[in-house]
Amino acid sequence: MDVREYLKDHILVFDGAMGTMLQNKGMQVGDLPETLNFTHPELVTEIHREYVEAGSDVVSANTFQANEFKLHGCGYTVEQVITQAVKLGKQSGAKFVALDVGPLGQLVEPMGTVKFETAYELFRQQVVTGERAGADLIIIETMSDLYETKAALLAAKENTSLPVIVSLTYQGDGRTFTGTDPITGTITLQSLGADAVGVNCSIGPDDLIPIVEQILTYAQVPVIMQANAGLPKIEDGKTVYDVHAEEFAEAVSRMMDRGVRIVGGCCGTDPDYIRLLRKKADGMKPVATNPKRVTAVTSGTRTVVLDRCVTVIGERINPTGKKRLKEALRENRMDYIVGEAINQANAGADVLDVNVGLPEIDEPAMIARAVKEVQGVTNLPVQVDSSDPAAIESGVRACNGRPIINSVNGKAENLAAVLPIVKKYGAVVVGLTLDEDGIPATAEGRFAVAKRIVETAAEYGIPKEDILIDCLTLTASAQQEQVLATLDAIKLVKERLGVKTVLGVSNVSFGLPSRPLLNSVFLAAAFGAGLDAPILNPLSKEMMDAVNTFRVINYQDRDAVRYIDRYANAQPAQQAAVGEISLKEMIVQGRKEEAPAKVRELLQTTPALEVIDSHFVPALDIVGQRYEKGEIFLPQLMQSAETVKASFEVIKASMDAGEKTQSKGRVIVATVLGDIHDIGKNIAKMLLENYGYDVIDLGKDVPIETVVQTAKEQDIQLIGLSALMTTTVKNMKDTISAIRGAGLNCKIMVGGAVLNEEYAEFVGADFYVKDGRESVELAQSIFR
The missing domain is CATH 3.20.20.20 (Dihydropteroate synthase-like)
Structure with missing residues (x-):
């Protein structure tokens, strides 16, 4: 049966978290979950079967990170990983097996260097392989960039005949990491042909309810909700979640009463959560909604x-x-x-x-x-x-x-x-x-x-x-x-x-x-x-x-x-004409093509460092304040940062040797061992450089000894460590322990999607920063 037909008369129950189950069954820190499809296939199949026995209609193939960026160097191709993963899903006896497609892990233009066309080709490779391997549907999930999501959705719709469910991940402020709100995400994705839209990950079910209500107000297609089991915290050195299965199922069932047609679990959920969801779903019929039809x-x-x-x-x-x-x-x-x-x-x-x-x-x-x-x-x-x-x-x-x-x-x-x-x-x-x-x-x-x-x-x-x-x-x-x-x-x-x-x-x-x-x-x-x-x-x-x-x-x-x-x-406030634009305004507005010429003009009468202090820094402060207030979002923040980057190239070329030696401070940034996600780290690097700090970027999946040795050789005062996966938080803790053990007198800040103040304390960091902007503010307080 086609899942679209099934949805007409049933509430569709997905599985819970694959990562949580793999950790519970002994997956080692830093392991790439997709390689377990080959090294421990019986383990992956066992998890699928446990979810099916708990009542899952759909199991998600173990393919969340199965793209060329994330599989690079693991020894298996995208085609091999997806084909094997779908095969294992089929062995579970589930009604449907979904090809699970996650984000690429790198920023797409204009915020990053990955071209839209490149992202499309990477996703096309995944979805074509998934259909060929026998997947019944595609779920594009945990997406935070609407533009990257469009590339994935187009790749699926143009190259396969499979149903496509698309799920964005929203933060506590009700927007994705790049600033998309639920109404914008819903209207855009359903207009592009998504067969279902919704939300997963980030936060617990109660916190997701206001977001899901907005989605239901405008969704002309079925809505999916896959919440985390609350927020992670540390107990006896282990990661646990603060929403138990009964509370989770009760919150999700309230949204089924309001029209959610597809449910499941994300981080922290296991078969116990799905078993209670199944019981709730069996006791009700799909609820019809009356969404707004707007231009x-x-x-x-x-x-x-x-x-x-x-x-x-x-x-x-x-x-x-x-x-x-x-x-x-x-x-x-x-x-x-x-x-x-x-x-x-x-x-x-x-x-x-x-x-x-x-x-x-x-x-x-x-x-x-x-x-x-x-x-x-x-x-x-x-x-x-x-x-x-x-x-x-x-x-x-x-x-x-x-x-x-x-x-x-x-x-x-x-x-x-x-x-x-x-x-x-x-x-x-x-x-x-x-x-x-x-x-x-x-x-x-x-x-x-x-x-x-x-x-x-x-x-x-x-x-x-x-x-x-x-x-x-x-x-x-x-x-x-x-x-x-x-x-x-x-x-x-x-x-x-x-x-x-x-x-x-x-x-x-x-x-x-x-x-x-x-x-x-x-x-x-x-x-x-x-x-x-x-x-x-x-x-x-x-x-x-x-x-x-x-x-x-x-x-x-x-x-x-x-x-x-x-x-x-x-006193009309209307702008009737456009006059001369200052360099500071160019940076605030993100005019990266015009700014370098303005810098050259200023350098004819103004010392280079004065240009930085009088134009670069005040402009970035304005942009940062607007970003913190929610007046602009990550794309505009990055555009201003790129404008400064282009302007700095002119400054560097003009500085004499004495000026070039001046730096506000030296900072190491690195994504810890076992973690290949570096979006947040790259943003922090760019912003720190914009403010005049000398940043040593060690990259991603960085060995502990590399961090320690570099900090020792370069006499570093501030280290920034990033992690996106809960499985690599232990490596962050071990890295910080090694830094302390080496007797290095430096401060350590940590950040990443899975981190919070409690995690920062657990790993032994001095500071927690929620984003790149806060890393700049911290650096300013340290390098005085």
């Missing part, structure tokens, strides 16, 4: 819902009439596009249109790059704007989140070319009211085209909430009699079709003087007709004045808070 687009960290809201789509990344942008595109430079993205975001845009259409460039390649660059410096969703289907698909594929596609029209050939792309990537699409006969002169004519677009989209499985109709603005200077037809057409589309509308506003004033005046009045009239999403210039004071005013009238700006803030005492 929404997303980035990696933000959702924009168009329902009852004015959504401003920034129009300025478009080469039409922009000489400088055309030159930048021809020269393959991104600085102009990045600047426009930042300026529009600061001016109040909600979505950014990205159009790079020039006949002499490779548009598909350029639009993919432009989308990545724009999303690297802002948290706004994008609108991929092109008349070329190949460019549209390239841009949408490169997008992190759920974009808008601009556009499709009423021509049969165009509908057939673009709508399959819309469906495949789950995008929202703009429908232009023109067809083979051009733009109809009347409102009824444009409505007829809109109706055809909506009906054809439905044939592809695209619901009307995923469609925006553009009734097209014509110029008042040449087609004045048709301006009102646009407004009338908007009314008809809203009343008869019930879909959202979008409009390029500024076309109305082409060829006339005082264009901002005419644009703003036309925009106000369009709002009155029912316009939802104007495409406009956010840097225009007149246009944004109209937007901000209407947001009070339509109850979007509750209690006129934003309006009062902008216009109290007749």
Whole structure:
């Protein structure tokens, strides 16, 4: 039976933690669990059978880390590990065996060095092997980066016919490590074709309930919940969890009562937990939910819902009439596009249109790059704007989140070319009211085209909430009699079709003087007709004045808070023009292409170290404060760090020998023996270097003696140790014991996903740091 069919009438029960069971059965610290498929196959099969006997419908093959990055040097290939693991799962007698796909363990662009296409190929290798080996479904789990998750999901959907369940892992603040919230994750992943979505790992079931409730509110597909057995703690030198099986099952059953259809356990859970879950599941039928159906687009960290809201789509990344942008595109430079993205975001845009259409460039390649660059410096969703289907698909594929596609029209050939792309990537699409006969002169004519677009989209499985109709603005200077037809057409589309509308506003004033005046009045009239999403210039004071005013009238700006803030005492806060940008602002905004030139300019009159102290450090302090407050997230933090890194290269080249010897302090960073996860360590390294510290990166899976010997030879004052797996915490403790035993007079800070203050005390560290930002603050307190 297909698991999708089974889910229609049953609650699906997964197994619990493989790692916990392997540890309980004697797996040694530092062992790679996947190698046990060969060295101890009977042990892996035994664990699967224990879960099946406890009531698991699904066992997860022992393949969580079965990718080329993590298996490197272990002696087995990805194909060998997955084939053997699925075979062992099949021997358990489970109804279903899931190929378990975890994160790669390295950051994907723009935060890291792994290309999206590379991540896709690594995941493709896994899922193709899994299907060939006989897996019944794929579970992509414990994911914290939405962009990496997209690569995995596309690899599964494009290369296999298996059902795919996708589960993100959320922290205590309700967001993933890279900043994705539950609504954004749910809307994005189900639009990309996930057969079920949800959450696993990180925290216990009670703490996950608010997150699961948000997921259930928007999930059009079944929801999965696989919590940890609470938080880990140390008792008698062993790792234990603070939520017992009865408490765990009770909390999860409350969420089954609210509509969760797939349950299981993560870290710390064993067959006792699953046995009680099975008993709860057998006593109830799947509960139907009534999720919200909304028109929404997303980035990696933000959702924009168009329902009852004015959504401003920034129009300025478009080469039409922009000489400088055309030159930048021809020269393959991104600085102009990045600047426009930042300026529009600061001016109040909600979505950014990205159009790079020039006949002499490779548009598909350029639009993919432009989308990545724009999303690297802002948290706004994008609108991929092109008349070329190949460019549209390239841009949408490169997008992190759920974009808008601009556009499709009423021509049969165009509908057939673009709508399959819309469906495949789950995008929202703009429908232009023109067809083979051009733009109809009347409102009824444009409505007829809109109706055809909506009906054809439905044939592809695209619901009307995923469609925006553009009734097209014509110029008042040449087609004045048709301006009102646009407004009338908007009314008809809203009343008869019930879909959202979008409009390029500024076309109305082409060829006339005082264009901002005419644009703003036309925009106000369009709002009155029912316009939802104007495409406009956010840097225009007149246009944004109209937007901000209407947001009070339509109850979007509750209690006129934003309006009062902008216009109290007749002091509008709107940015009307963009002036000279300081190096500090460039760093804060992440303008990594522009910053090096600014550094060279400053060095003509300012000593190198003064540039660092006056620009680098204050900028990073601002970024760090915004990150701690949740105003920005890891992608923006890393973009600013990359900007400093690029700027430092200019500084280093200019410094004389005396300056080069100056350092704020020397720090060792390392991921401990047996642990191959180095994301957190790499982030800490970059931030420490940004602040002027000399960082010695020993890498991952570092032998204890290497840490001790390097600290002794380099006279180190601060060591940072990282671990992601509970199985390697003992090695962290042993490393610290060796450092102390060598009589080294240095401070030790520890961090990693499995660590907390209690663990830090257990391993003998001086300090616990939750992220790279805290490691900088600690270093500043030590090196005074």
